[in-house]
Amino acid sequence: MLDDLLDSSQVEELTDTAIEQFYTYGYAQYKFGNFLQAIDVFRSLCTRRPFESRFWFGLGAACQEMKQYEAAIQSWMMAARTEPNDPYPHFHAAECALSKSDWNRAFGLLKEAEARVAKHHPLKEQIVALKLRWKTYESR
Helix, strand or coil, X not given: CHHHHHCHHHHHHCXXXXXXXXXXXXXXXXXXXXXXXXHHHHHHHXXXXXXXXXXXXXXXXXXXXXXXXHHHHHHHHHHHXXXXXXXXXXXXXXXXXXXXXXXXXXXXXXXXXXXXCXXXXXXXXXXXXXXXXXXXXXXX
């Protein structure tokens, strides 16, 4: 059945139920640390359903865990397009940019995340912490 997902010639043949099963499988692979398998599943899901943010979230998270930071940033930005008011994609993309030592890009992404958080949002403190990390590297 996984071969059906990974076979791009069968795009139209998968039911909503099958897509959900693949998503559950990809999520399980991610949780068990099988990030390469999760990447394959989420990438295929993103190809089949490009407007479903959770597939981009899964792909971004798995790529980030594999330290494939540029691929992760691209996935997070696709997630941001599907969920324009959600601060998490920008925040996670900023984490990736910091990991790549791409300081200016990271700061811009942090500003985008910050613009999307409410006053008492749980991400607020993490954004401040990452901005401090950015300032530490900028002053070197």
